[in-house]
Amino acid sequence: MKEMKRYSLTLTVNNETHEVVAPPNRTLLEVLREDLHLTGTKEGCGEGACGSCTVLVDGQPVRSCLTLAVAMEGRKITTIEGLAQGGRLHPIQAAFVEHHAIQCGFCSPGMILTAYALLNENPNPGEAEIRRAISGNVCRCTGYAKIVKAVQSLAGEGR
Amino acid sequence: MKLPPFEYLEPSTVPEALSMLDAYRDKVQIIAGGTEVVNRLKLRLIRPDYVMNIKKLRDLEGIVEHEQSIIIGANVSVKEIRDSSLLQDKYKAIAEAAFQVAAPPLANMGTIGGNILQNTRCLFYNQSEIVLKGLDVCHKRGGASCLAVKGGKRCFSVYQGDMAPALIAFDAQCVLEKSGSRRTIPIMALFTGQGVQPFSQENNELLTGIIIPKQNRAYGSAYRKLRVRGSMDYPLASAAALLALGADGRFAAGRLVIGASGPAPKVVDRVSAALLGKLPEEADLKAAADMAYELSEGVDNLVLPGDYRKKMVRVFAQRALQGARTDMKRGM
Numbered sequence A: 001m002k003e004m005k006r007y008s009l010t011l012t013v014n015n016e017t018h019e020v021v022a023p024p025n026r027t028l029l030e031v032l033r034e035d036l037h038l039t040g041t042k043e044g045c046g047e048g049a050c051g052s053c054t055v056l057v058d059g060q061p062v063r064s065c066l067t068l069a070v071a072m073e074g075r076k077i078t079t080i081e082g083l084a085q086g087g088r089l090h091p092i093q094a095a096f097v098e099h100h101a102i103q104c105g106f107c108s109p110g111m112i113l114t115a116y117a118l119l120n121e122n123p124n125p126g127e128a129e130i131r132r133a134i135s136g137n138v139c140r141c142t143g144y145a146k147i148v149k150a151v152q153s154l155a156g157e158g159r
Numbered sequence B: 001m002k003l004p005p006f007e008y009l010e011p012s013t014v015p016e017a018l019s020m021l022d023a024y025r026d027k028v029q030i031i032a033g034g035t036e037v038v039n040r041l042k043l044r045l046i047r048p049d050y051v052m053n054i055k056k057l058r059d060l061e062g063i064v065e066h067e068q069s070i071i072i073g074a075n076v077s078v079k080e081i082r083d084s085s086l087l088q089d090k091y092k093a094i095a096e097a098a099f100q101v102a103a104p105p106l107a108n109m110g111t112i113g114g115n116i117l118q119n120t121r122c123l124f125y126n127q128s129e130i131v132l133k134g135l136d137v138c139h140k141r142g143g144a145s146c147l148a149v150k151g152g153k154r155c156f157s158v159y160q161g162d163m164a165p166a167l168i169a170f171d172a173q174c175v176l177e178k179s180g181s182r183r184t185i186p187i188m189a190l191f192t193g194q195g196v197q198p199f200s201q202e203n204n205e206l207l208t209g210i211i212i213p214k215q216n217r218a219y220g221s222a223y224r225k226l227r228v229r230g231s232m233d234y235p236l237a238s239a240a241a242l243l244a245l246g247a248d249g250r251f252a253a254g255r256l257v258i259g260a261s262g263p264a265p266k267v268v269d270r271v272s273a274a275l276l277g278k279l280p281e282e283a284d285l286k287a288a289a290d291m292a293y294e295l296s297e298g299v300d301n302l303v304l305p306g307d308y309r310k311k312m313v314r315v316f317a318q319r320a321l322q323g324a325r326t327d328m329k330r331g332m
Helices: A028-035 A091-098 A108-121 A127-133 A145-152 B014-027 B037-042 B078-083 B085-090 B092-099 B104-109 B112-116 B129-133 B163-169 B270-275 B282-295 B306-326
Strands: A007-013 A016-022 A054-057 A060-063 A076-078 B007-009 B028-031 B050-053 B063-065 B069-073 B173-178 B181-186 B206-213 B218-226 B237-245 B251-259
Touching (some): A108 A127, A108 A145, B014 B028, B014 B206, B078 B092, B078 B104, B092 B163, B092 B237, B163 B218, B163 B237, B270 B282
Parallel strands (some): B007 B050
Antiparallel strands (some): B218 B237
């Protein structure tokens, strides 16, 4: 096969515009980590099962390992680096710290972004709704109880 | 895992997409949500020259209610189906199937068209290139042996889509378009029943929409599935049921479809005649579930043993029938 065409992409990540040149077989995960050096987004399984690569696209959690970067022009991408403002943790990040919802931390970016999307859609979720929302994010350390508590602590707060 | 090289196509209209399909045929792989295709690309199970992203085709969006039917665009996400109050209310089996597809982030990405057209799976096929290099080349990979059924003369890979059984229970149809023509066929006719080539779709055809007929009598529906992790797995046994009652309170129609039981969903044909005219009693539902058991194919090629999955088809068929009976409501 002849050499792949490379695309000049304009990606909006964390409200900033980035120009990236990439072939079409680059995933959003690869572009975020390797081109934009936003390494908060993690690669776990690489096949959509674990949720550690979760980012928000137009506010919805998606798997960046299964997303082609070339298809992301015109979409609003949010990574974990986009949550803290002015050096202050976002309230969801602070709640994770407060409730000891982080151990090794590998799942935390995906968990926090998933919780962020849930709370935007439903500011007052019950435990079952929280568990359902994070059901696609695997955590091998915490047993989920503290993560659920951290998200629950924010229910009804309106941010 | 890195993706293999390919050229990228992004049509902005359906005619443009159809003309690309016409030009590239077997060399092109269609992608929408990507949850299925990107993994198949990563595993090198497919090596297309072109990947055509149809996600920007606005004509393939929307859930629209018509007088006699509901039309769902092929690009409608599984999440939209799950969240549709119309589908939750009137087509419960379809909404329940969508609710059980993978996990929420994958339902955000995946489309109904992609879910229907997902390829069959097998533990001896859905593996990385490195693992497959150490295995005999099976039917699915163009060889002449089956690694799941020793001496098997055909491919026993399993269709594990959730949406198709529920849609088939409602006798839904799909619209296939190609340059200059379109055809509407029952979703069941989209399946060949062959593991190697599971779909009858031609290589220049695009699935553009799903048509679900309305019911005109009291009816109920449900979808149930077995999976290891309640949070996200493919079905290991599944069943969709649609039951309709006549004015006399007896069954006027019954349709039971099982999934993850062979290379295509299976309509348990005998159920309709067996239930007709009967009162909606448990013994009849159990008898119908027994018919599903007889039809199911239990092969040791998924994460649970084949004979266990076959037994569970009966259990989940009965649960789906019970769920359909509970869901009973007036016709639309």
